[in-house]
Amino acid sequence: MTGGFLTELERKTLSENINFTAIRDGRFKNNQISVNFLMPLKKETAALHALIPLVLKRGCRPYPNMTLLNRRLKELYGARLDGGVGKRGEMQVISLYCAALDDTYALEGETLLRECAGLLKSVLFDPIVTDGALSAEDVEVEKKNLADLIESQLNDKRHYASLKAKEAMCAGEAYGVSEYGTAAQALAITPAALYEAYQTMLKTAGVEIILVGPADKTECESLFAEAFAAVSRGKLLRCVTDVIREPGPVRTVEERLAVNQAKLVMGFRAGTAAPESEADTMQLASAILGGTPHSKLFENVREKLGLCYYCFSYFERIKGLVFVEAGIEEQNYQKAKDEILNQLELLKKGEFSDDELSSAKLSLENSYRELNDTLYDISSWYLSQAVTSQIRTPDQTARALAEIDRGQIAPTAAKIKLDTVYLLAGERKD
Amino acid sequence: MDLELIESKRLHEKIYYTRHPSGLDLFVSPKKGYSSQYAVFGTKYGSIDNCFEFGGETVRVPEGIAHFLEHKLFESEDGNAFSRYAKTGANANAYTSFDRTCYLFSATSNFYESFEILLDFVQNPYFTEQTVQKEQGIIGQEIKMYEDDPGWRVFFNLLSALYHTHPVKIDIAGTAGSIAQITSDLLYKCYRAFYNLNNMVLCVAGDVDPERILKTADRLLKTPAPSKVRSIFDPEPDTIVKQRVEQKLSVSVPLFCFGFKGSPAEGAEAARAEAESSILLEILGGDASGFYRRLYDKGLINSSFGLQYFSGRSFASTVVSGESRQPELVMEEFLKEVKRLKSEGIPSEEFEMAKKAYYGRLASHFDSVDNVANGIIGSHFTGMGPFEIVEAAARVTPENVAKRLANTFSEEKAALSVINPL
Numbered sequence: 001m002t003g004g005f006l007t008e009l010e011r012k013t014l015s016e017n018i019n020f021t022a023i024r025d026g027r028f029k030n031n032q033i034s035v036n037f038l039m040p041l042k043k044e045t046a047a048l049h050a051l052i053p054l055v056l057k058r059g060c061r062p063y064p065n066m067t068l069l070n071r072r073l074k075e076l077y078g079a080r081l082d083g084g085v086g087k088r089g090e091m092q093v094i095s096l097y098c099a100a101l102d103d104t105y106a107l108e109g110e111t112l113l114r115e116c117a118g119l120l121k122s123v124l125f126d127p128i129v130t131d132g133a134l135s136a137e138d139v140e141v142e143k144k145n146l147a148d149l150i151e152s153q154l155n156d157k158r159h160y161a162s163l164k165a166k167e168a169m170c171a172g173e174a175y176g177v178s179e180y181g182t183a184a185q186a187l188a189i190t191p192a193a194l195y196e197a198y199q200t201m202l203k204t205a206g207v208e209i210i211l212v213g214p215a216d217k218t219e220c221e222s223l224f225a226e227a228f229a230a231v232s233r234g235k236l237l238r239c240v241t242d243v244i245r246e247p248g249p250v251r252t253v254e255e256r257l258a259v260n261q262a263k264l265v266m267g268f269r270a271g272t273a274a275p276e277s278e279a280d281t282m283q284l285a286s287a288i289l290g291g292t293p294h295s296k297l298f299e300n301v302r303e304k305l306g307l308c309y310y311c312f313s314y315f316e317r318i319k320g321l322v323f324v325e326a327g328i329e330e331q332n333y334q335k336a337k338d339e340i341l342n343q344l345e346l347l348k349k350g351e352f353s354d355d356e357l358s359s360a361k362l363s364l365e366n367s368y369r370e371l372n373d374t375l376y377d378i379s380s381w382y383l384s385q386a387v388t389s390q391i392r393t394p395d396q397t398a399r400a401l402a403e404i405d406r407g408q409i410a411p412t413a414a415k416i417k418l419d420t421v422y423l424l425a426g427e428r429k430d
Numbered sequence: 431m432d433l434e435l436i437e438s439k440r441l442h443e444k445i446y447y448t449r450h451p452s453g454l455d456l457f458v459s460p461k462k463g464y465s466s467q468y469a470v471f472g473t474k475y476g477s478i479d480n481c482f483e484f485g486g487e488t489v490r491v492p493e494g495i496a497h498f499l500e501h502k503l504f505e506s507e508d509g510n511a512f513s514r515y516a517k518t519g520a521n522a523n524a525y526t527s528f529d530r531t532c533y534l535f536s537a538t539s540n541f542y543e544s545f546e547i548l549l550d551f552v553q554n555p556y557f558t559e560q561t562v563q564k565e566q567g568i569i570g571q572e573i574k575m576y577e578d579d580p581g582w583r584v585f586f587n588l589l590s591a592l593y594h595t596h597p598v599k600i601d602i603a604g605t606a607g608s609i610a611q612i613t614s615d616l617l618y619k620c621y622r623a624f625y626n627l628n629n630m631v632l633c634v635a636g637d638v639d640p641e642r643i644l645k646t647a648d649r650l651l652k653t654p655a656p657s658k659v660r661s662i663f664d665p666e667p668d669t670i671v672k673q674r675v676e677q678k679l680s681v682s683v684p685l686f687c688f689g690f691k692g693s694p695a696e697g698a699e700a701a702r703a704e705a706e707s708s709i710l711l712e713i714l715g716g717d718a719s720g721f722y723r724r725l726y727d728k729g730l731i732n733s734s735f736g737l738q739y740f741s742g743r744s745f746a747s748t749v750v751s752g753e754s755r756q757p758e759l760v761m762e763e764f765l766k767e768v769k770r771l772k773s774e775g776i777p778s779e780e781f782e783m784a785k786k787a788y789y790g791r792l793a794s795h796f797d798s799v800d801n802v803a804n805g806i807i808g809s810h811f812t813g814m815g816p817f818e819i820v821e822a823a824a825r826v827t828p829e830n831v832a833k834r835l836a837n838t839f840s841e842e843k844a845a846l847s848v849i850n851p852l
Binding site: 026027028029030065066067070071073074075076077078079100101104105107137141144145148149151152154155156157257258259260261292293294302306308309327329355358359361362363365366367369370372373374375 | 441442461462463464465466512513516517518519520521522536537538539564567568571572574575577578579580581679680681682683685712716717718719720722723726727729732733753783784786787788789790791793794796797798799852
């Protein structure tokens with residue numbers, strides 16, 4: 001059963017590189033509107049861009065501090081206004097969004113969407129500016145928070161290992177840059193520099209505005225069309241992800257911290273990336289390898305050989321990379337690595353059962369179709385699609401995967417080449 | 431066996447309910463147009479139930495056994511439930527919490543085939559010494575993974591500071607030592623005691639026909655001999671164990687968690703406690719509060735700061751957590767704020783704002799099939815109906831909140847847990 005009959009999608013170009021996508025869906029009690037700015041990910045500007053949404057969401061001229069703004073949101077039935085930064089391929093995406101109960105559920109006939117879209121617009125276009133700079137107090141507090149956020153990536157060891165592996169693997173590439181920048185860069189940001197970066201963003205970034213929920217889009221669309229029309233757009237940025245297909249000699253990196261469970265991360269160049277048609281096949285190949293509890297990695301590295309607690313693989317489809325991650329005992333490192341590479345070899349030779357193939361397909365189809373069911377997933381999906389300029393619904397993607405022939409998989413998997421091996425393990429007690 | 435309609439006109443939601451002859455409670459929430467259907471089969475058995483009375487004897491079992499059982503239940507003589515789900519494409523999982531264990535799946539196709547798998551493997555246990563041994567290795571690694579997790583540790587360390595004997599402080603997975611004592615006989619004993627259908631609940635949310643769900647469940651549910659199990663808790667004194675606990679882990683900024691020991695509640699009282707506490711905490715330290723902004727702008731807290739009414743069957747505490755370089759100062763400031771609010775009273779507009787925000791958040795829960803299903807189970811196991819918290823929230827008065835403020839934050843019943851960097 002799909003959500004088809006309750007959902008309508010409309011995508012409109014408001015002006016060059018500014019798109020408004022509306023997905024009208026009567027199943028939800030909430031509406032969510034997000035405004036996303038696409039900028040190239042670069043070492044020099046990453047921290048600056050990461051700080052923009054953190055400062056903007058603290059307030060705006062009508063509600064000049066976080067308490068006043070948050071109080072207004074509470075009055076609007078606990079509406080949420082938040083924002084942050086993400087990485088999609090070699091693009092840095094700066095997002096601000098507002099989610100609120102639909103007007104239907106307001107107890108006193110309040111026009112919640114209009115109010116919330118208005119707040120989002122103010123936060124984006126009407127921040128508090130003094131002497132050509134954003135609020136010095138806000139910038140001071142938030143840049144420290146950003147620096148802390150960057151350092152606290154240490155806390156979740158699995159996440160940390162994944163980040164460090166990517167950093168090492170893509171050291172000279174934009175992808176190796178953190179979407180938050182570095183703590184040192186964050187602390188060095190001035191209110192004037194931030195204001196300038198914010199204006200550059202408004203004037204030159206690609207913009208994707210996405211509305212999901214039961215409400216009619218007309219008012220929202222005009223509100224943002226008008227707001228952007230007032231911005232004199234400059235030379236528009238092109239965001240391109242450099243897909244490197246061939247690795248150099250295999251890099252091995254080892255790091256030691258006080259951990260109980262070691263983490264192994266292996267990075268591979270996939271040799272294909274979205275929107276190439278082979279990217280779908282690579283997605284399926286990766287799922288057969290290690291994307292489900294019936295995958296080759298789970299069944300062999302974990303269940304049969306007992307070498308790890310978790311072992312999975314995934315395809316970074318925009319940059320064209322495949323990763324395998326495993327939580328292991330350090331003493332099993334060599335065995336685990338060997339078995340992972342063994343399972344990959346078998347995949348490349350086409351040695352996987354019909355069951356392994358059908359369960360991977362079913363699992364992927366299921367996870368795509370499930371995306372239809374939450375506002376956040378729908379919004380996130382269409383942002384990802386817009387970023388590779390290939391707009392498909394989750395159902396269309398599920399269907400495309402279902403149609404992949406067994407014979408296509410091995411030749412595609414053959415392109416997967418090992419690039420980097422990273423191990424995070426406990427401190428040696430000498 | 432008839433389906434009874436439980437309705438919330440306020441939220442435009444309908445839930446169907448029946449008590450099956452086996453004693454099982456069945457709930458169906460038809461959510462038209464959703465792509466995924468979600469089913470949860472849960473039992474009122476969790477990490478806190480490590481001492482119980484069943485079949486005329488009192489049994490004490492090793493810590494972590496409920497979680498161990500959850501892992502092993504997926505296995506049968508001829509394979510594993512995951513392999514069966516692989517053929518239907520369902521996304522399956524399970525979790526063990528303090529007071530319940532739940533087996534679930536979500537599916538966008540082949541729902542009824544997956545539903546049969548769920549009802550089959552949960553009702554058919556198969557434990558052997560070999561399969562128990564293999565799992566000891568896997569769960570041993572899971573335990574190690576959680577030992578590294580600072581968020582998990584700061585919270586459990588707090589529980590051990592607040593509770594003398596209550597098993598809520600036990601790590602849900604147990605310890606390497608405790609799981610080494612688990613045998614297949616013990617697993618069968620726990621299974622027979624707690625996995626009787628009269629101790630269980632089944633809930634489905636999604637685009638399904640309630641009558642068809644009922645018919646299918648009826649065909650697949652066994653009718654066991656009725657039995658009763660009673661969990662026994664050693665008496666827990668009103669006092670706390672110690673005021674401060676600290677541990678060092680590989681973190682960048684210290685994590686903290688301070689809590690105030692409270693009294694457990696069930697049924698209507700639990701719904702009121704949940705609603706009143708949530709609104710109170712919003713007023714005290716939510717992100718629209720003066721307290722939040724004051725500490726945030728001083729760099730004493732950041733957006734990870736949160737307040738929670740932590741409760742379940744037989745336990746309740748109020749917990750405040752976050753990251754800070756000065757956790758003691760955060761707690762001190764919080765206590766000052768409690769005092770201030772007590773003496774000055776809660777302004778009515780703050781109360782209205784918090785109440786509205788809470789209602790909005792609760793209503794939003796119903797947008798997601800898995801929140802609906804898990805919410806129904808959670809409420810049910812605490813003796814509440816599916817909409818009871820929403821209704822309680824609508825009825826909360828400023829006086830209720832003032833009373834809760836007066837009774838929740840006793841310093842004698844408070845403890846602070848900190849995880850410091852190495």
